[in-house]
Amino acid sequence: MFSQFFAQYILNQGLLTPSQVQEALESRRAVQVKLGVLAINQGFLTAEQVEEIHSLQQRIDKRFGEIALDEGYLSEDQLITLLDTQDNDHLNFGQTLVDKGYMTLRQLENALEEYKLEGSLDQQSDAACIKEQIRTQLKIPQDDKNVELYYDYISLFLRAMVRFLDTSPLLAAITYEHDSNQWFVSQSMTGDITLHSSFTAEDSVLLEVACRYSGEKICELDELAVDSAGEFLNVTNGLFCINLSNMGLDLDLHPQRVTKGAAFRGKSNYAVAIDTDFGRINLVMAGA
Amino acid sequence: MQKPLKILISDDSLLLRKKLREELEKLSCQVVEAKDGEEVIELYNQFRPDGVFMDIVMPKANGIDALKKIKEIDQEARVIMLSSTGTAANLLEALKLGAIDFIQKPYNSSQIVKAVNDMIRKEN
16 A cells, blocks of 8 residues: 555645556556665665665676675665665656656655655555645544544545455546536445445446456446445445444445436535546545 | 255345356355345245345335245244344344344355355255
């Protein structure tokens, strides 16, 4: 999940376009992070020192680590640390940005530094980290008594997208306009509090949600596709109910509904647009 | 040769029924499907299965109400709840009513294999 936080940070800061971030997220799994990026992240080397080692590598038939040792830039202990952390996920993302030419090493160094200064990396749990990023983007009025629950819910929904849909969701915007051509997948949770949750998506996106969640080859929006999209929301909401139950709040889940063009009910609606590699999902929540 | 276990599965989700049927047929079980809380009671009466996998959130009657009815029909019924809402309250209520286990969705294959083995042990 680390690359997710760092990617969202880069997007929020306007350092790259959404499509560049999305493309780098999708490519990162195929990339092995190089020692230079790792060394910058650890603060062992500056971008200039890495560039110097790279230029030496063009003339000397030695590996990056060997040259760094020869030049006295790295100690043996530091090199071992770097080799141990070479599969770090968020750095794979950083490496992809450099490889694709979206950022120079210097720009990546600055972005990582700023990101760490904001306390977003390594110091918080995944859930707390996502929640903090949502809080900065989605300004729910503090007098809404369910404000923290909405943040928790969005955070859980994003993690469910990673877990069940194998995608890298990015919060894109907080505005949402009802579109009667979109599918509307909804479910209510009632009990100690009331939360109506739903997501909307166009045909192709709903079909992809269905395929990815079910693991089935579904070619059209048939009964199995519609049911699979509903099950994704149902399982996600089930996890949310368990989390609330552990906090002493009991909620009952109602059967989920999947319809086209339905409108949402509730006094206060909050919506977030979430971009994925297969299109946009609008998550809409409402209280009692 | 041991006769195949007859298993009734009850869930309003077509996907869940399809996946669970595939898992159970791999274990050589005979499978009957119900789509809601009323149909599962009817089918239990009709087929008297060796075991039941049942969701909690279902149309017409929920899984907890259906469990009560099935236990009224057959005290020895072996029912495993399979639900996305594995809250402590649901878990306790289901077990109090006589469910032999509670599996949280999304489940994995090994949980289903264990559940079927538990049903076989209870039968023996």
